[in-house]
Amino acid sequence: MARRKRFLSVALVALVALVAVGSGVAVAADPEILLGFTPPVTGASAAEGALQLKAIKLALKEINAAGGVNGKKINLIVVDNQSTNPGALTALQKAVEQEKVLALVGSVKSTQILAMSDAVKNYGVPMMIGGTNATLTKQGNPWLFRVRPDDSIAAAAMVKYIKEDSKLTKVGILHDSDAFGTGGADLVEQGSKAAGLTVVKREKYTTKEKDFTAQILSLKNAGTQIMVLYGTNPEDVAIIQRQYRQLGSPFKYIGSPSSQMKDALNLSREAANGLLAVADFVPGQSEANKKYAVDYKKEYNEEYDSTSAWTYDGLNILVAAIKKGGEDRAKIREAILATQGYKGVLGTFSFTPNGDGLSEVSVVEIDKGMPKLLKVVNVGAK
Amino acid sequence: MDLSTNFQMLTAGLAMGSIYALVALGFVLIFNAVGVVNFAQGEFVMVPAFVAVWLMDMLKIPFPLTYVITVIFMGVFGIVFQRIAYYPLRNRTFLPVIIATIGVSIFLKNAAQMVFGAEPFLMHRPTPPDVLNLAGVFIDPQYIVIIVCTLALLAFQYFFFEKTSLGKKMQATAQDKDMARLLGIRVATMIAITFAYSSILGAAAGILVGPIFYVTKEMGGMLGLKAFCSTIIGGFGSVPGAILGGIFLGVIEVFAAFYISSGYRDAFAFIMLILVLLFRPQGFFGEKIAEKA
Numbered sequence: 001m002a003r004r005k006r007f008l009s010v011a012l013v014a015l016v017a018l019v020a021v022g023s024g025v026a027v028a029a030d031p032e033i034l035l036g037f038t039p040p041v042t043g044a045s046a047a048e049g050a051l052q053l054k055a056i057k058l059a060l061k062e063i064n065a066a067g068g069v070n071g072k073k074i075n076l077i078v079v080d081n082q083s084t085n086p087g088a089l090t091a092l093q094k095a096v097e098q099e100k101v102l103a104l105v106g107s108v109k110s111t112q113i114l115a116m117s118d119a120v121k122n123y124g125v126p127m128m129i130g131g132t133n134a135t136l137t138k139q140g141n142p143w144l145f146r147v148r149p150d151d152s153i154a155a156a157a158m159v160k161y162i163k164e165d166s167k168l169t170k171v172g173i174l175h176d177s178d179a180f181g182t183g184g185a186d187l188v189e190q191g192s193k194a195a196g197l198t199v200v201k202r203e204k205y206t207t208k209e210k211d212f213t214a215q216i217l218s219l220k221n222a223g224t225q226i227m228v229l230y231g232t233n234p235e236d237v238a239i240i241q242r243q244y245r246q247l248g249s250p251f252k253y254i255g256s257p258s259s260q261m262k263d264a265l266n267l268s269r270e271a272a273n274g275l276l277a278v279a280d281f282v283p284g285q286s287e288a289n290k291k292y293a294v295d296y297k298k299e300y301n302e303e304y305d306s307t308s309a310w311t312y313d314g315l316n317i318l319v320a321a322i323k324k325g326g327e328d329r330a331k332i333r334e335a336i337l338a339t340q341g342y343k344g345v346l347g348t349f350s351f352t353p354n355g356d357g358l359s360e361v362s363v364v365e366i367d368k369g370m371p372k373l374l375k376v377v378n379v380g381a382k
Numbered sequence: 383m384d385l386s387t388n389f390q391m392l393t394a395g396l397a398m399g400s401i402y403a404l405v406a407l408g409f410v411l412i413f414n415a416v417g418v419v420n421f422a423q424g425e426f427v428m429v430p431a432f433v434a435v436w437l438m439d440m441l442k443i444p445f446p447l448t449y450v451i452t453v454i455f456m457g458v459f460g461i462v463f464q465r466i467a468y469y470p471l472r473n474r475t476f477l478p479v480i481i482a483t484i485g486v487s488i489f490l491k492n493a494a495q496m497v498f499g500a501e502p503f504l505m506h507r508p509t510p511p512d513v514l515n516l517a518g519v520f521i522d523p524q525y526i527v528i529i530v531c532t533l534a535l536l537a538f539q540y541f542f543f544e545k546t547s548l549g550k551k552m553q554a555t556a557q558d559k560d561m562a563r564l565l566g567i568r569v570a571t572m573i574a575i576t577f578a579y580s581s582i583l584g585a586a587a588g589i590l591v592g593p594i595f596y597v598t599k600e601m602g603g604m605l606g607l608k609a610f611c612s613t614i615i616g617g618f619g620s621v622p623g624a625i626l627g628g629i630f631l632g633v634i635e636v637f638a639a640f641y642i643s644s645g646y647r648d649a650f651a652f653i654m655l656i657l658v659l660l661f662r663p664q665g666f667f668g669e670k671i672a673e674k675a
Binding site for chain 2: 042044046047049050177203204205206208209210211213214215217218220221234235238239243245246247248263266267269
């Protein structure tokens with residue numbers, strides 16, 4: 001009996017120790033600042049997640065190599081959001097409640113950010129986001145900070161380009177039926193009408209669809225002169241680009257940023273040549289950008305992917321704000337909003353009171369598998 | 383509506399339908415042989431696609447040899463799969479086996495991600511022209527390849543099951559295991575061969591769709607589900623039902639997406655499934671008797 005009791009007490013001590021270590025209480029050795037990141041490591045968006053991790057880890061390495069923040073190293077806690085909305089919420093809860101992160105870099109998917117939004121507000125924790133649904137920063141949540149141009153900007157820029165540069169009037173829209181694609185397509189449709197263009201047909205598809213013959217032919221038969229593609233998954237976009245070519249390129253093509261993502265272009269190859277797309281930015285368009293390209297190549301021995309670079313800027317802006325505001329969430333928030341004219345990889349960041357960091361995008365043409373800058377379109381802060 | 387549009391859609395529908403049919407056949411053959419639904423059937427398409435990409439891209443093995451190696455690999459794979467997921471559980475009810483196939487399916491997807499990473503792969507195509515232009519009708523030559531190969535496989539299968547002794551033994555095993563055993567047929571071997579053949583059908587599907595779908599760990603998921611729908615629409619357990627059900631589904635999907643609504647394309651497959659279950663539960667080719675031995 002006595003032996004059994006001793007065993008129990010030993011087990012109890014071990015358990016307490018484990019819990020303490022697990023929750024980070026026992027870690028007192030090195031003073032460090034805990035920040036969180038919730039990318040998709042598994043699931044449908046795992047490909048994007050892998051690229052996001054590469055980008056943010058480069059920022060982390062540089063920050064810590066430069067001495068961290070006020071003598072403290074940054075420790076980035078990565079929690080998988082499993083490419084799902086519930087997964088994103090769970091990842092946020094785990095990062096904030098278990099790992100006790102000070103602030104975090106969230107997701108690139110608008111639906112996941114919506115799922116996390118209420119909890120972010122309740123925690124009062126600053127979260128850098130890459131989701132481009134325009135409404136995200138306009139729902140009274142003061143803790144979301146967007147480090148990419150939102151969809152209204154990409155959509156407005158596409159419409160502006162179609163009208164002023166392509167001089168075409170009959171627009172067909174093809175979009176993913178998820179929130180990102182539908183939201184983007186709505187903005188293109190409204191913008192086109194406001195600009196005096198005609199939307200002759202609007203078609204959609206479900207993520208992971210494999211055959212787009214019906215949609216492309218339907219747009220063609222409606223007399224489309226230029227198709228706006230609002231796609232989400234790069235694999236879907238790559239199949240569309242290929243099938244668009246196979247069906248004889250029946251109209252011109254301009255796509256949302258997914259149309260010039262590395263993942264899409266690696267798959268569609270020569271089929272993408274000559275297609276137009278909007279991009280958050282184009283490689284080499286600024287000094288910060290050139291430096292990123294060089295550093296990324298040195299670190300990973302490959303070209304960087306443009307749609308995941310927001311995690312690099314996001315972490316850098318966040319850390320700069322912590323430097324200025326200290327380890328206080330409200331002060332960090334003020335410091336982020338006070339960021340004006342910050343030269344990042346994606347462009348020049350000047351935050352609006354809503355928490356939007358960027359209001360310019362580039363129109364590009366795909367040339368031998370790489371986006372080539374045609375024009376930077378600034379649609380002004382809203 | 384003009385003829386060329388309809389023709390283009392028909393080709394796409396027939397091609398997608400052929401793939402559904404191949405995967406559906408895999409379902410039906412295994413179901414007939416051992417009475418369980420193999421939920422890893424979609425992964426039977428994903429695995430050979432990865433194997434083929436690996437052979438082609440990493441080892442630079444030419445096309446024909448790649449296909450031969452992939453098919454042989456999948457034959458062995460089917461036998462190993464059978465040995466792991468079915469054989470140890472063969473004397474239990476169907477439920478543990480089904481759970482085992484789901485387990486293998488999850489394992490294979492995650493293994494693929496571990497080995498090949500999350501980024502999708504491009505499978506190069508053996509047909510050099512990227513597009514066929516038949517007087518204004520644009521067709522992906524790979525679609526033609528898919529349709530022709532599927533027809534050839536079906537012809538081979540008919541010959542194999544109806545004209546060879548091995549094929550007849552397999553049929554006998556599927557119809558009545560006890561009787562087959564009494565007649566001196568090695569039932570366990572026949573079942574292993576059925577799994578191998580079903581897995582080889584997956585190899586054919588994987589090689590054929592690879593250049594169109596791109597190769598990802600998720601590529602088998604929706605394919606497996608649609609193929610399962612096809613088997614029910616065609617009549618569960620019926621070989622011609624699986625083939626025609628698959629082709630029917632592929633064609634219906636494309637035309638419904640064009641004429642009704644592109645957003646609900648996937649929904650049409652399941653609407654068809656519900657309609658069939660409501661009005662003709664035994665499927666197009668199913669027998670009305672509730673339970674055949």
